[in-house]
Amino acid sequence: MIETRGLTKTYRGGRPAVDGLDLAVPRGSVFGFLGPNGSGKTTTIRMLMGLIEPTAGTARVLGQPMPGAVRQVLPRVGALIEGPALYGFLSGRDNLRRFDAADPAADPRTRSERVGRALDRVGLAAAAGKKARAYSLGMKQRLGLAAALLQPRELLVLDEPTNGLDPQGMREIRALVRELAADGTTVFLSSHLLDEIEQVCTHAAVMARGRLVTQGPVAGLTAAVLGPGGHGRLAVTTPDPADAVRVLKEHGLTGLRADGDRVTGELPEAPPDGPAPPDPAELNAALVRAGVRVRAFGTQRPSLEDAFVRLTGEGFDVAG
Amino acid sequence: MLRADLLRSEIATTFRRWRTLVLLAVLAGVPVLVGVAVRIQTGRHAGGGGGPAFLAGIAGNGLFLVFTALAVTLPVFLPMAVGVVAGDALAGEAHTGTLRYLLVAPAGRTRLLCAKLVTVVAFCLAGTLVVALSALATGALLFPLGKVTLLSGTSISFGEGLLRALAIAGVVALSLLGVAALGLFVSTLTDSGVAAMATTVGLVLTAQILDGIPQLQAIQPYLFPHYWLSFADLLRDPVYLDGILRNLGLQALYAAVFGSAAWARFTTRDITA
Ligand SMILES: Nc1ncnc2c1ncn2[C@@H]1O[C@H](COP(=O)(O)OP(=O)(O)OP(=O)(O)O)[C@@H](O)[C@H]1O
Ligand SMILES: [Mg+2]
Numbered sequence: 001m002i003e004t005r006g007l008t009k010t011y012r013g014g015r016p017a018v019d020g021l022d023l024a025v026p027r028g029s030v031f032g033f034l035g036p037n038g039s040g041k042t043t044t045i046r047m048l049m050g051l052i053e054p055t056a057g058t059a060r061v062l063g064q065p066m067p068g069a070v071r072q073v074l075p076r077v078g079a080l081i082e083g084p085a086l087y088g089f090l091s092g093r094d095n096l097r098r099f100d101a102a103d104p105a106a107d108p109r110t111r112s113e114r115v116g117r118a119l120d121r122v123g124l125a126a127a128a129g130k131k132a133r134a135y136s137l138g139m140k141q142r143l144g145l146a147a148a149l150l151q152p153r154e155l156l157v158l159d160e161p162t163n164g165l166d167p168q169g170m171r172e173i174r175a176l177v178r179e180l181a182a183d184g185t186t187v188f189l190s191s192h193l194l195d196e197i198e199q200v201c202t203h204a205a206v207m208a209r210g211r212l213v214t215q216g217p218v219a220g221l222t223a224a225v226l227g228p229g230g231h232g233r234l235a236v237t238t239p240d241p242a243d244a245v246r247v248l249k250e251h252g253l254t255g256l257r258a259d260g261d262r263v264t265g266e267l268p269e270a271p272p273d274g275p276a277p278p279d280p281a282e283l284n285a286a287l288v289r290a291g292v293r294v295r296a297f298g299t300q301r302p303s304l305e306d307a308f309v310r311l312t313g314e315g316f317d318v319a320g
Numbered sequence: 321m322l323r324a325d326l327l328r329s330e331i332a333t334t335f336r337r338w339r340t341l342v343l344l345a346v347l348a349g350v351p352v353l354v355g356v357a358v359r360i361q362t363g364r365h366a367g368g369g370g371g372p373a374f375l376a377g378i379a380g381n382g383l384f385l386v387f388t389a390l391a392v393t394l395p396v397f398l399p400m401a402v403g404v405v406a407g408d409a410l411a412g413e414a415h416t417g418t419l420r421y422l423l424v425a426p427a428g429r430t431r432l433l434c435a436k437l438v439t440v441v442a443f444c445l446a447g448t449l450v451v452a453l454s455a456l457a458t459g460a461l462l463f464p465l466g467k468v469t470l471l472s473g474t475s476i477s478f479g480e481g482l483l484r485a486l487a488i489a490g491v492v493a494l495s496l497l498g499v500a501a502l503g504l505f506v507s508t509l510t511d512s513g514v515a516a517m518a519t520t521v522g523l524v525l526t527a528q529i530l531d532g533i534p535q536l537q538a539i540q541p542y543l544f545p546h547y548w549l550s551f552a553d554l555l556r557d558p559v560y561l562d563g564i565l566r567n568l569g570l571q572a573l574y575a576a577v578f579g580s581a582a583w584a585r586f587t588t589r590d591i592t593a
Contacts, residue, residue, distance in 0.1 A: 085421055
């Protein structure tokens, strides 16, 4: 769906904003594109949409070269790039009509109907007649999304689509993305909200300082990145933390920590030819047998956030 | 595909903006001011006379207000208004970010540039017509109408005078093509609408000033305002076409040079705003 080879962009007089990117977005996937601020996500998206010329390398979208095949490719692609941009002096509806009129492949006879449907889809029908200047941030974001949904698309490219949305808005967008994906639309989505990516994406890629750090199915990503010990932690809530730590240690758990009434530890890795790792159910039974009173018991999957921080570093400062 | 959706949308969007309407309102106000001033003047000392070529004629024939108003607005007001609209055409969209959404729609860079150019030319025509019609209405209201005495002394009927006024409006509108293309080119250079408008208007004023400095005679025939006022030759009998053709030729040259430059720039530039 999207394929880049050595894609590189150097803005005038700087270090490369995107450096030798080899990205492969499979058809039908919901692809999360992650990276700290300034890591080159928007720059990549601009190159994919033919807005800027790569300094080196190639990009193919829907199987055709960009920016060469802009006219054939872009009518089948909906995009939200670095936030919405609207004509403040036009109503929401007229904004959509204008963007639709710019698409030579759009049928003017169905315009009103398609605009109305797009407005409905993002929950803006009631505010459609209001001047866009008077829209709130989240309303602008929704209108930007509506513009991407004016036609049935094969590919949606969404740069931080839930930026500025209220919790309902975010849930709706997630539901919308799932719905579109179920209809066969490939969705390429950049976001900083990792649990959002974890919830909706099938695949993900992580950028740092313009380079691709990893890409692949989300399920495999965390395990691959965090490696051994990345299988999850056991968490027990108990009024007897000291006893709990002792019992769990006997059963081979490592990295045990007691924090108030909460005890966590890493489940041991199964050696290829050794004994099977302890079953959490057995551990629970052992705790109870030893007289440890258990209030809550469970395993925590490592989050994508853990993987992301591991990959891109803890530092808060933006790379210059 | 020969679909004019984008062009229609472009024109509608431009002419629905407050800014465009204010510019047109100002242009419509100029002939009213001139007309009222002349009316007051002639009231004071009847017959007056003496002023610029057409000014004297207004009191006798309201149609002369059309010629006067066009002669007054062509040097500054009209090109400034065109400079604002042309300068903002692409830079303004880049500034608000709507340019990237038009381009991913995909409007097509050449197609969008053509739509912008046609819209600016439509504004040249609209601005000129607004001045002419406002002048005609004011002239008819404040002064008598009738036979037109040409600059060469012969008289023509009011109907033919009206036709000549229409021809003059056409020539004036075409005189603005150079500014239109220049403004559009400047508009492709920056992501700030205000900067592009200011630069274009600045260039118009600079060209006007240079055109007025006698020591610069060598370059003056190449300045776009140089032959602007030659439209008055349409009020001679027989019509004296030399200056008018030179003017139109120069405007075509500017349109070709800056139109190509705008195309070369806009079709290759990175859209980062
Ligand atoms: N127009 C520009 N001119 C020069 N440098 C730029 C330009 N746009 C971006 N950059 C630089 O390119 C790098 C990547 O920026 P980009 O906008 O692609 O990051 P991003 O991953 O989208 O960040 P964010 O998460 O903040 O949106 C940054 O170092 C930035 O400073
Ligand atoms: Mg970005």
